[in-house]
Amino acid sequence: MNKKKNRLTSASGIPYVEHENSMTVGPRGPVLLQDFILNEKMSHFNRERIPERVVHAKGTGGFGKFTVTHDITRFTKAKLFERIGKETKVFARFSTVGGEKGSADSERDPRGFAVKMYTEDGNWDLTGNNTPVFFIKDPKKFSDFIHTQKRDPKTNCKSPTMMWDFWSLNPESLHQVLILMSNRGTPFSYRNMHGFGSHTYSFINAKNEKYWVKFHFITQQGIKNFNNEEAIEMKGTDPDHAQRDMVDAITKGMFPKWTLKVQIMPEKEAKKYRWNPFDLTKVWLHKDYPMIEVGEMELNKIPENYFRDVEQAAFAPANVVDGISYSPDKMLQGRLLSYPDAQRYRLGVNFEQIPVNKCPFAVNNYHRDGNMRTDENGGSSTNYYPNSFDDIYIDEKYKQPALLLESLTADWYDRNGEGEDDHYTQPGILFREVMNEKEKKYTIHNIVEAMRGISGPKSEAIINRQLCHWFRVDEQLGMEVAKGLGVNVDEVMAGLKQHPEMA
Numbered sequence: 001m002n003k004k005k006n007r008l009t010s011a012s013g014i015p016y017v018e019h020e021n022s023m024t025v026g027p028r029g030p031v032l033l034q035d036f037i038l039n040e041k042m043s044h045f046n047r048e049r050i051p052e053r054v055v056h057a058k059g060t061g062g063f064g065k066f067t068v069t070h071d072i073t074r075f076t077k078a079k080l081f082e083r084i085g086k087e088t089k090v091f092a093r094f095s096t097v098g099g100e101k102g103s104a105d106s107e108r109d110p111r112g113f114a115v116k117m118y119t120e121d122g123n124w125d126l127t128g129n130n131t132p133v134f135f136i137k138d139p140k141k142f143s144d145f146i147h148t149q150k151r152d153p154k155t156n157c158k159s160p161t162m163m164w165d166f167w168s169l170n171p172e173s174l175h176q177v178l179i180l181m182s183n184r185g186t187p188f189s190y191r192n193m194h195g196f197g198s199h200t201y202s203f204i205n206a207k208n209e210k211y212w213v214k215f216h217f218i219t220q221q222g223i224k225n226f227n228n229e230e231a232i233e234m235k236g237t238d239p240d241h242a243q244r245d246m247v248d249a250i251t252k253g254m255f256p257k258w259t260l261k262v263q264i265m266p267e268k269e270a271k272k273y274r275w276n277p278f279d280l281t282k283v284w285l286h287k288d289y290p291m292i293e294v295g296e297m298e299l300n301k302i303p304e305n306y307f308r309d310v311e312q313a314a315f316a317p318a319n320v321v322d323g324i325s326y327s328p329d330k331m332l333q334g335r336l337l338s339y340p341d342a343q344r345y346r347l348g349v350n351f352e353q354i355p356v357n358k359c360p361f362a363v364n365n366y367h368r369d370g371n372m373r374t375d376e377n378g379g380s381s382t383n384y385y386p387n388s389f390d391d392i393y394i395d396e397k398y399k400q401p402a403l404l405l406e407s408l409t410a411d412w413y414d415r416n417g418e419g420e421d422d423h424y425t426q427p428g429i430l431f432r433e434v435m436n437e438k439e440k441k442y443t444i445h446n447i448v449e450a451m452r453g454i455s456g457p458k459s460e461a462i463i464n465r466q467l468c469h470w471f472r473v474d475e476q477l478g479m480e481v482a483k484g485l486g487v488n489v490d491e492v493m494a495g496l497k498q499h500p501e502m503a
């Protein structure tokens with residue numbers, strides 16, 4: 001039986017013959033403008049690259065499923081958790097953060113970990129990283145921070161000086177910087193790392209009771225990292241290593257899996273906790289709020305077309321479903337605005353009509369028109385509300401309970417004011433109590449190698465300021481980093497006493 005052949009056509013479906021030869025005046029003459037296929041091919045080619053993501057530009061992704069394994073309905077009424085054994089289709093995207101699309105997968109960098117669950121109440125997007133904390137805790141600082149991770153405006157090169165200058169001037173970054181400088185900053189693959197929602201979110205149960213929640217995806221493949229030298233070698237050997245690893249694993253049937261666990265904090269306990277539970281630079285200690293198992297995520301299908309699904313995947317933490325909601329986390333509040341705005345800029349106002357982003361269940365609204373509208377655009381139906389013609393109604397059972405706010409004065413509060421300025425305890429716990437001796441050794445080595453790149457007229461001040469932070473985290477850490485950099489600690493301490501503003 002002969003396989004049916006598809007006739008070559010233009011984008012508008014018009015069959016044509018000359019796909020390789022342009023129409024010219026004579027065999028060697030100029031090209032004619034009327035060769036519309038030439039115009040179509042070149043015009044489309046010129047537009048094949050949509051703006052790459054400002055952050056998380058390079059990544060990989062896969063489809064799969066989430067299966068509930070434990071009952072958490074006492075905390076949340078979200079339908080995807082309503083019974084043990086329930087399955088929900090997912091798409092997950094993993095990425096490096098600071099590099100461009102052509103950067104190496106083994107760069108020392110946080111890794112993005114974003115999950116889209118296609119639930120019957122809409123799409124739930126959980127956008128996080130492979131770390132439970134972040135560098136900053138106020139969204140106003142985000143653009144400044146990312147600028148330091150990108151390219152120097154003069155040299156167009158990555159600048160360790162820019163990075164360490166910013167970090168040394170913002171000790172709130174210490175916790176994340178310490179994680180980044182450990183071997184966790186260079187994961188072996190996306191399969192061999194945990195994922196975290198990082199922010200504090202909220203659960204709402206059937207009684208409209210609220211709980212604060214943190215999400216953790218624990219890899220079932222085990223943690224595996226490169227050391228610094230292995231990561232550098234892999235940049236030259238295979239800069240697409242993590243992409244290739246994910247494709248190969250799923251193709252071979254080695255479906256990567258993660259166990260979803262949550263930490264739950266009763267709403268009334270937030271004020272009593274030792275640290276601000278909505279501070280993205282802090283964790284909730286597991287001994288205070290133990291992990292509760294929820295279910296399992298499995299990725300079992302590589303997209304047939306990378307651009308269609310991975311490049312056009314659009315995540316937004318604003319996309320929560322009934323039973324899951326927000327918190328006063330300042331960084332989360334900022335991302336509720338910035339993420340959908342970034343997607344509308346990059347993909348167009350109708351980005352949620354793209355198949356990978358489209359809710360597979362009913363979608364009813366009054367949005368019309370706009371760039372790249374690909375559906376029926378509402379047809380002849382009414383485009384305003386309220387109206388006397390359609391049957392769209394508001395389902396009151398989805399109304400969220402009121403958010404209780406303290407009676408405070410609106411002002412620009414110091415993010416590191418009294419009670420919010422402990423930047424050293426948690427990094428100290430991480431270094432002394434969580435890292436073993438081998439991990440400490442690697443971390444110190446990685447810090448030294450990274451700080452060696454600090455240069456320029458302000459380099460000594462930047463190094464000394466950062467060393468002061470390392471000493472405050474842990475004396476052994478500070479001493480070893482200073483020793484590795486060949487810095488005289490006595491001179492540093494003397495200088496800090498003379499210039500306390502450097503501390």
